[in-house]
Amino acid sequence: MLLGSAIFVMCFFADLGFCQDFGYDGTIGPNFWGERYQNCGHGKLQSPIDIEETDVIVQKFPPLIFKNFDEPLESVHLKNNGHTVVVSISGGAVPSISGGPLAGTYNFSQLHFHWGKTDEEGSENLINNQSFPLELHMVMFKTDHGSFAEAANETDGLAVLSFLYIATSEDNENYEQFAEQLLLVQDVGSSVDINGFVSLDDFTTTDRNHYFTYRGSLTTPPCSEVVIWIEFKNTIKLSHNQLQEFRELSGQEGKLEHNFRPIQPLHDRVVYMNSPE
Template structure:
């Protein structure tokens, strides 16, 4: 089991492992560039769903392979696959926890850095992978976006069975709407070899499914023909890592008033603030479900200092006096 993984795989006993319990009161709030999602709105030519005995994996064959960049990422990351984690009831199932709360299910959309050519080779680099993670909550109503998905689960109840979508969904149809508010941290794969190569992006807004829809996942069987449930790893120590929380709220990075003399403090200072209009406009137009029109926004920071006129005059007089002395 997971408690013995470190005996076979050194990385599984590392200091930057996943999943973790995120304390929302102990995160650093940031305004990162908007996530740029390309191809998320394009329906693939073919989408296959496979029960691999550990989870349900979705692979896509698309003319436009989805990519993600921006946010905390350096470079462009290409879609590899998506899969799910769930428990045997609605009280747990997710891997990461928020404020000691587990969700009934979690979706992982896995991407590898394009310059590394494949997900396998990306495991050799500390920035090799990113995972867009979405939590699920129980809703009284079925999700229409997941209807065909849930129906296909009936065709893959046994391990190593696969099924093909009649109408392949675009990736954006399987994820949440709000792509602005998220937690992000550096972590690992949650299964062996537990490589510490993952930039995790955990979105705050959950996806809603009915109890019956989540129950369909619990009807699957593993490779031993027993119920496929509880396929999530226990949380790991946070250690020295800092979790960032991306928001579109105004953040004052530096309070210049603390460092300026009293005469300057009395002036009307526009201290070091993130320009709200630029930040909110970029976030609302780019990190939404219209990924094809997204652009990386830049944060506009404006700093103004107004010196009292008397100080300027004194400086001019001092320079003039110095010149007379020199002559």
């Protein structure tokens, strides 16, 4: 158990979120992750999943409470870690979330993205077997556990807020600054600091009453089953050109054109859908 915990912390903190010995193709692709990381191959609470609306249980959860989501971010750090692009907060108030299916308060750790080669695929979680061109994962840790490292080893330690995107013909003005900075982190290991970033409300969406939630895992090694997923139904619009900026990033083996894990078996898990009505 101690060895597993050490591996988890080492992997998760490597470049803010990921082990370095995996990829999305060939012998280091998702089909081979389980050879080194047991949860990836034998876990029963793995993510992502296909959310079938006909099979969910509708439930009215308490309202989600978002703190500091409406404030512009003073300073953020943007980095290409070879697997995705990661945004962490380097200055200013830390956003947090509570309520809904969460028992306690969860603080912001980082956010990152998953995408595909075309506008027809790229998201990790599916809804009614439909894929989306981009998915944002906002990783939060439970403050009751004291620190991210401690929370990352608890069954309720992490919450991931997941947002899906659709392609449109017009640019999203809230992403203009972000898209410009993506050009500066095309190389693996490159990073840039951004001052005066938009608020998380503007970067995602304020329509957050309708969502799915389930118990799951990280979608990259070590695939630890410590995540409460909140998948929002409302989508975010990005133009094709803005989506294409993600596909121009470099990975460890050339262009990082796709970085999504295939869906995993649901087993006996229940997926809930929050319905304020």
